[in-house]
Amino acid sequence: MDTNIIIVFAIIIVAIFFFIWGKIRSDIVALSVVVMLITTGILTPAEGLSGFSNSVVIMMIALFIVGGGIFQTGLAKMISTRILKLAGNSELRLFILVMLVTGSIGGLISNTGTVAVMLPIVMSMASEAKTSARRYLMPMAFASSLGLLTLISTPPNLIINDALMSGGFESLSFFSFLPIGLITLSLGIMILWPLSKLLVSGKDREKASSSKGKSxxxxxxxxxxxxxxxxxxxxxxxxxxxxxxxxxxxxxxxxxxxxxxxxxxxxxxxxxxxxxxxxxxxxxxxxxxxxxxxxxxxxxxxxxxxxxxxxxxxxxxxxxxxxxxxxxxGGMEFSKIGIAEVVLMSSSKLINKRVKESNFRQLYNVNILGLRRKNDYIIQDVKDVKLHSGDLLLVQGKWKDIEKLTEETSDWVVAGQPMENAMKVPRNHKAPVAALIMVLMVVAMVLNIFPTVVCALMAAILMILLGCFRNVEAAYKSINWESTFLFAGMFSLGVAMEKTGASSYMADGIVSGLKEFGPTAVLAGIYIATSILTFFISNTATAVLFAPIAFQAAISIEANPYPFLFSVAIAASMCFASPFSTPPNALVMSSGRYRFIDYIKVGLPLQVIIGIVMIFILPVLFPF
The missing domain is CATH 3.30.70.1450 (Regulator of K+ conductance, C-terminal domain)
Structure with a gap:
């Protein structure tokens, strides 16, 4: 075995160890992989950093902004409220609805785009239902891949279709994947409902970090x-x-x-x-x-x-x-005007002055609505109250004026994170705009008017320009950089495996060793090898690598290539035991506060069961 291949496998083992250990953030581990591949000479700096210019990574960033716009305008809450009405008080019914809706949409457009649209909706839905979002987000991401209903569901579908046509075989129809998609989605619902309990059991991290301020x-x-x-x-x-x-x-x-x-x-x-x-x-x-x-x-x-x-x-x-x-x-609307608490410092020049003498309204364009002194709240005749050191003043004003108060550090300190509260207030009047942008993006993706990444970028830009966010900074804050850097960093590992021949070494070894055991064994070997390789490189890259291998393997044993190529597309799309194997898995990682081990606990059993079923179902649907 070549030295470079050994180095690549060693880096993979080290990365997996740290992902499972979970003590170091996943994006830092991914960036460390990039550094190791460059410093060992496996990749050039340009090759190592190529993931950051990859179209999938750019699309992920754009889709985070689209999802943020859907959430910020309150559209997510409106949609989730309607779904909740259908679900009633049943968590199982809600779970099934989330899976069916996501799987159905994922069958028509990019599964990455599907998750970007559904992520804020599911988050809002879980909040409304007062249940854990962790139980729904990972299954929702998996459902987007399980819904292999059409030819355009995922790139691997198109890749195997191209391989068949290049080999002189008939092209797949738009709904060739429909029977498979119905089976995988049904299996996914049945398997993930009990498995999803593992995501919320024990010391649930749903508590999250303590609030930085009062709501x-x-x-x-x-x-x-x-x-x-x-x-x-x-x-x-x-x-x-x-x-x-x-x-x-x-x-x-x-x-x-x-x-x-x-x-x-x-x-x-x-x-x-x-x-x-x-x-x-x-x-x-x-x-x-x-x-x-x-x-x-x-x-x-x-x-x-x-x-x-x-x-x-x-x-x-x-x-x-x-x-x-x-x-x-309490009758107050907070889209433009907000409230916050201000703590008076002992050195403040306002000490011993009455509220009406503070000139807060004239100088800072904010009103003082009330005052808290130790455990007492003063809300009547506030204008005549003398201010003391340590008093908390409840001020009201435009969000931008409240933000300016943070600059006056000598007299007071603004408590909590008022601007974070501002960002949480939905821009409801822009919900129809966000809905229109979302629909246009989906239609453009379905009709393939522009490349998927361009559709996502156009939608993101429109969300910003048409006021679905309070400002551009709010749009950038909606991007989950941990997931983005994780996916971009791990892309370099795929480049290294292809460059050194590590991926071909794995593929050829598995397939050549199984030919003598018949077509079912070869199909199983191709499925397993594709599934394993998708842990480390993108599902698209895996499908590109294995499609010709599967085709040639079928021809060499004089078998029908269709079940072998279908196994490549399914195995490449159904990799659930890793957060970086597919963009949907990475998109929900931070929002659900999942660790690498969570994907193994829930995704691996699902992946194994679907793999076993597919190995026996494919020859029935497409005989050898």
């Missing part, structure tokens, strides 16, 4: 905003019309605070139907404006009666009772 709902609850926030509509004869907030001096007169002004401006489908502004000294009022007023109910009623205002039903939205719900907490 928006927690803040609303703690400061009792829902109990003290009222909506008031301006009537046609109100003295408010045409006047500014500063002129009216409302806080001093009535001891209430106007926080937001909302004005219906458009009913166009893809635009914000309501103009929402933070109330400031220069804010002016118009007839039918809706004011969000904070204060005691008695003060609110006096305020309403004196100024020809109307207290609005708290259950009715600006666009009517049946309007699409927005992300609210």
């Amino acid at each position: 928006l709902n927690q803040l609303v609850s703690e400061y009792q905003l829902a109990d003290n926030l009222y909506r008031v509509s301006i009537g046609e004869n109100s003295p408010f019309i045409g006047k500014s907030l500063q002129e009216l001096n409302i806080t001093s007169k009535y001891n209430v605070s106007i926080l937001e002004i909302r004005r219906v401006q458009s009913r166009k489908r893809f635009h914000k139907p309501v103009d929402m502004k933070l109330a400031g000294p220069a804010s002016t009022f118009q007839e039918n404006d809706l004011l969000y007023v904070f204060g005691n109910i008695n003060d609110i009623m006096t305020f309403v009666e004196d100024n020809n205002l109307t207290l609005v039903d708290t259950q009715e939205t600006e666009m009517g009772r049946n309007a699409l719900s927005v992300s609210k907490a």
